[in-house]
Amino acid sequence: MNWVEFFNMGGYAFYVWGSFGVALFLMGAEILLLRRRRKRALLRQARQAPKMNVLKENETTT
Amino acid sequence: MARRKINWYKYTSPASFYPLAGKLIPFFAVLSAVLLAAGLYVGFFVAPTDFQQGDAYRIIYIHVPAAWMAMFLYVLMAVYAGLGLAFNARLWSMMASAIAPTGAMFAFISLWTGALWGKPMWGTWWVWDARLTSTLILFFLYLGFLSLQAVIEDARRADRAGALLALVGGINVPIIYFSVQWWNTLHQGASLRLGRTPSIAPVMLTALLIMIAAIWMYSITVTLMRVRSIILERERHAPWVAELLGEAK
Numbered sequence: 001m002n003w004v005e006f007f008n009m010g011g012y013a014f015y016v017w018g019s020f021g022v023a024l025f026l027m028g029a030e031i032l033l034l035r036r037r038r039k040r041a042l043l044r045q046a047r048q049a050p051k052m053n054v055l056k057e058n059e060t061t062t
Numbered sequence: 063m064a065r066r067k068i069n070w071y072k073y074t075s076p077a078s079f080y081p082l083a084g085k086l087i088p089f090f091a092v093l094s095a096v097l098l099a100a101g102l103y104v105g106f107f108v109a110p111t112d113f114q115q116g117d118a119y120r121i122i123y124i125h126v127p128a129a130w131m132a133m134f135l136y137v138l139m140a141v142y143a144g145l146g147l148a149f150n151a152r153l154w155s156m157m158a159s160a161i162a163p164t165g166a167m168f169a170f171i172s173l174w175t176g177a178l179w180g181k182p183m184w185g186t187w188w189v190w191d192a193r194l195t196s197t198l199i200l201f202f203l204y205l206g207f208l209s210l211q212a213v214i215e216d217a218r219r220a221d222r223a224g225a226l227l228a229l230v231g232g233i234n235v236p237i238i239y240f241s242v243q244w245w246n247t248l249h250q251g252a253s254l255r256l257g258r259t260p261s262i263a264p265v266m267l268t269a270l271l272i273m274i275a276a277i278w279m280y281s282i283t284v285t286l287m288r289v290r291s292i293i294l295e296r297e298r299h300a301p302w303v304a305e306l307l308g309e310a311k
Binding site for chain 1: 102106111116117118120121124125128163164167170171174175178179181182280284287288290291294295298303304307
């Protein structure tokens with residue numbers, strides 16, 4: 001299979017890759033944003049309950 | 063491992079659903095990645111070029127799954143929101159909130175890919191046709207649900223207001239689904255319909271079905287990820303959260 005021909009999509013490259021590109025980008029971005037949201041929630045929790053988490057970690061590092 | 067009788071009711075509480083969702087996420091994530099790779103492979107390398115639409119038809123492999131998912135997710139969101147409202151169950155309302163952003167994203171993707179497909183095939187990005195307009199309304203309903211929840215500070219009040227909007231807006235879903243039958247539209251009829259022979263070739267159908275399965279698994283994965291964050295954010299003062307995170311670290 002010829003790759004140039006493949007990416008050309010029979011002259012519809014803009015429409016086909018524009019569709020899949022945006023869709024896959026948004027899905028990837030959603031995953032990254034969700035990971036960040038989880039990290040933030042965990043950090044906030046750690047700050048809120050210093051006795052539970054942060055103190056323990058400090059004790060082990062010193 | 064001994065077989066135990068599972069108490070399903072137990073999983074309607076955020077405290078017990080949180081770890082269950084955590085265990086399920088890797089399974090659905092792997093499944094969605096594998097199916098997505100397989101679907102794209104079959105769709106681009108195995109399925110032949112369409113004799114009428116050339117390679118532009120391949121947009122179907124993202125357009126149809128996204129459009130279906132946007133509709134299914136709306137129904138799911140409305141059902142969860144309704145159950146949360148009727149039974150005053152926090153977890154179900156949280157599930158509705160967790161579904162909404164992904165549903166909005168798929169509604170947007172279906173409009174976007176539809177425009178990119180419409181331009182070369184119909185000669186226009188957009189027409190005010192029944193199918194397209196009702197899908198645009200679906201997108202706005204999602205945005206309405208999200209902004210309503212964002213502006214109401216009290217979580218339970220936001221849940222109730224969101225549930226009302228989701229349930230009333232539910233009338234739009236059958237309108238989208240049947241729009242191509244009820245009105246004479248530019249949008250083509252359904253490629254797949256229950257109880258009918260599909261109107262597309264078997265290889266193309268295979269690729270489409272794999273992509274639909276992939277998008278389903280993806281949606282389950284991100285919904286579970288999001289609901290876990292929502293649980294953490296909303297239940298942060300609950301003793302079980304402190305206990306759980308204390309153990310996990």
